[in-house]
Amino acid sequence: MSNTNLITTSLIQNLVDNYRNNQLTYINQNMTMDDAHSVWFDLPTLKSFIAEIETQALTIDPNVENDDLGIRFYYAAYPTTPVQPIPSNYAKRHTLVMIPTKKEGGLNYDFNPFEEDEKALAVTGITPKLALAQNHGDLVPPGASIVESY
Incomplete structure (x- = not known):
């Protein structure tokens, strides 16, 4: 497996959390939905x-x-x-x-x-x-x- 296909699970979690805590939270609050x-x-x-x-x-x-x-x-x-x-x-x-x-x-x-x-x-x-x-x-x-x- 190529090293370019490997990402630490902690980085993945951090990236997902960043999206959910920022963009997704904003969308859900301002559009009153569960996106x-x-x-x-x-x-x-x-x-x-x-x-x-x-x-x-x-x-x-x-x-x-x-x-x-x-x-x-x-x-x-x-x-x-x-x-x-x-x-x-x-x-x-x-x-x-x-x-x-x-x-x-x-x-x-x-x-x-x-x-x-x-x-x-x-x-x-x-x-x-x-x-x-x-x-x-x-x-x-x-x-x-x-x-x-x-």
């Missing part, structure tokens, strides 16, 4: 998303290197009235949206392989369109926190 503090995704979903990023990137750029691809995690929140398949008890809670990135000129740009070549590094726009993205893991809360260690 999510973790999001879980199963490995097959994550592996499938990574494989799709690699496949789609190679489709539009056969010379792309894996080192030039990545994933940006955006903090996000569900709307007041979620639309199926999002459960109604996820309303207004934190979530994550994962967006592929592609390195160009030393910068990691958001990347949408479903855009035309010159616009593939510009995911956002005024016209609704599809983007390669991943969302909707299991939130805690409303899920049971008994499964969490931190």
